[in-house]
Amino acid sequence: MNFITFTEAKLRSFTYSIFKKMGCSHEHATLATDVLIRSDLRGIDSHGVARLSGYVRLWEKKRINATPNIKVVYETPTTATVDGDGGLGLVVAPFAMKVAIEKAEKFGSGWVAVKNSNHFGIAGYHALLAVEKDMIGISMTNASPLVAPTYANERLLGTNPMCYAFPAGKYPPVVVDMATAAAANGKLEIAQRANKEIPDGWVQDNEGNSSTNPNELKNGGSLLPLGSDKDHGSHKGYGLSATVDILSAVLSGANYGPWVPPFVAFLEPNANPVGEGIGHFFGAMRVDGFRPADDFKNHLDNWIERFKSAKTINPSQKVIIPGEPEAEAEVERKVNGIPIIDVVVNDLNELAIKLGVEGLS
Structure with a gap:
């Protein structure tokens, strides 16, 4: 699993161009882009630009109204x-x-x-x-x-x-x-791209048995x-x-x-x-x-x-305030860029070719 790092500006420009190709107004394309990029900035990679292809496919099926x-x-x-x-x-x-x-x-x-x-x-x-x-x-x-x-x-x-x-x-x-x-479905998608098992207790198979297969939903299982x-x-x-x-x-x-x-x-x-x-x-x-x-x-x-300041079980650990990891990720990624897994980058570049916009690389 490899990551390619992009600047926030690059990802914003690319994402905006996709929404514009869908027929969104400047205002709506800008807003939709901001929601997705904020997700990537905050380290919630499953809900950022990785979702773009999904929105496009729904739009192509006329299940999303761009205007x-x-x-x-x-x-x-x-x-x-x-x-x-x-x-x-x-x-x-x-x-x-x-x-x-x-x-x-x-x-x-x-x-x-x-x-x-x-x-x-x-x-x-x-x-x-x-x-x-x-x-x-x-x-x-x-x-x-x-x-x-x-x-x-x-x-x-x-x-x-x-x-x-x-x-x-x-x-x-x-x-x-x-x-x-x-677990959110996006976490299963990340595990699929990385070809990794998921923790026990996230999904069950179609017979109700616990499974660590990230593809279980495709086999009729459930979260x-x-x-x-x-x-x-x-x-x-x-x-x-x-x-x-x-x-x-x-x-x-x-x-x-x-x-x-x-x-x-x-x-x-x-x-x-x-x-x-x-x-x-x-x-x-x-x-x-x-x-x-x-x-x-x-x-x-x-x-x-x-x-x-709570006493922790392991001195090397600390109590995490809800939202703290995302806030820290946002500060770090605004400076150092946003890492995107290569599988997603390839998918987005294919999307760019399909819609006739400039790709990420």
């Missing part, structure tokens, strides 16, 4: 439902979070459900938009059914990530960004909920995933459970959908609706320092 009319279709002073018009989730999600933030600025909090959208990148990107305004940001989405509920051997839920982001003072924000499955099995708390991951599905889709009018359309283009959406597209859910809460923002941030700094 959506994104609009609010229902609202109260503090809540809203947004129709993404089949657009890129990378564009629809920031629109919806902006609505939540605007409502929070006026009324203290804002809550927005989204239907008729697509894959929205990393949940952290959208939650951090609220942090920039001294707000607590909440972001979640349902996803293609790849996860079997506790005791089941049937894919009914997605990896259904959720993110909570909190503004700190002198430290980076605390960002709890996680899939509600034992497991966070916790892996009942003895290790999988009912908790199942419950979290169900919460994301209900808030994102049952509430908004999007597809839920096994009806969520697949991210891969070679699989067709369910012929009898129960809603429209993929669903998201966003929240923004003004910190100063609870106490002065500076007081909160000073105490969150104190919280961070106390947890960082």
Whole structure:
């Protein structure tokens, strides 16, 4: 497995050119590019430019609308439902979070459900938009059914990530960004490219047996909920995933459970959908609706320092604050560039030839 390092500017230019070839406006291409590059900067390689080919294939299948009319279709002073018009989730999600933030600025909090959208990148990107305004940001989405509920051997839920982001003072924000499955599907894809086994407890085969094969989903297997099995708390991951599905889709009018359309283009959406597209859910809460923002941030700094000073089992280890590795990666990669695995680089160069844009190398 080899990596090729690119500057942030190079990857931005390349990614923007792909979205423009799809027919996106300058504004939408710029925004979609920012979401993907932020993922690569933060070290979440599975959701960055490696996803570009997937978006293009869905667009070619007419399952992504490059010129959506994104609009609010229902609202109260503090809540809203947004129709993404089949657009890129990378564009629809920031629109919806902006609505939540605007409502929070006026009324203290804002809550927005989204239907008729697509894959929205990393949940952290959208939650951090609220942090920039001294707000607590909440972001979640349902996803293609790849996860079997506790005791089941049937894919009914997605990896259904959720993110909570909190503004700190002198430290980076605390960002709890996680899939509600034992592992995100992107981690299986990384293992496939590296030809490596995955840890026990991530997936089960089509008979319900634990497997370390990263290709198990292609063989009819399924991902497991966070916790892996009942003895290790999988009912908790199942419950979290169900919460994301209900808030994102049952509430908004999007597809839920096994009806969520697949991210891969070679699989067709369910012929009898129960809603429209993929669903998201966003929240923004003004910190100063609870106490002065500076007081909160000073105490969150104190919280961070106390947890960082915790006695560890192994002296060579340290307690990691949620979001800390991603913040450190972002600082390092902005200076030294973004490493992309050669398999992905080859895929992107083939995509460039196909669409007639300048490749990465």
